[in-house]
Amino acid sequence: MKTLNVLALVLVLLCINASTEWPTHTVCKEENLEIYYKSCAYTSLVWFATHTKLTDPQQDFAFSIDRCSDVTTHTFDIRAAMVLRQSIKELYAKVDLIINGKTVLSYSETLCGPGLSKLIFCGKKKGEHLYYEGPITLGIKEIPQGDYTITARLTNEDRATVACADFTVKNYLDY
Secondary structure, three states, X not given: OHHHHHHHHHHXXXXXXXXXXXXXXXXXXXXXXXXXXXXXOEEEEOOOOOOOEEEEOOOOEEEEEOOHHHHOOOEEEEEXXXXXXXXXXXXXXXXXXEEOOEEEEEEEEEEEEOOEEXXXXXXXXXXXXXXXXXXXXXXXXXXXXXXXXXXEEXXXXXXXXXXXXXXXXXXXXXX
């Protein structure tokens, strides 16, 4: 009987863990432009006897833009905040543009490293709060039209994910 109770408890816990997913947040929504984001739970390999792959749903962050129309300019203001789940000695960014399930453009850059500190939060420790409010520049003149996904991932020197998000963009603006 105890074995049956333990088995039932394990199944309930597995079902709860399997359905854990971050909600989709609306960044902005106007007539011809919608932007949403969802934190992607980062994956870490945990080697049990069965070599099970687990995800850690502890990572989430906040992101906002005042107005969708601001995004169509070359530079616009954002607000972003999170609690660090990993320390940052070195920080690497990777951004992918995905259309119809295929990566069509990939960009990567070192943001923090020995002798390199492009961001004010380089060197922050696990558990510290990160907050950024200010301008960012997309580096493009126009946002591509259509529906697509942009996946952004920040990893540290241990290749551990510091932050990760999937942005869904629906752009029907006429330029």
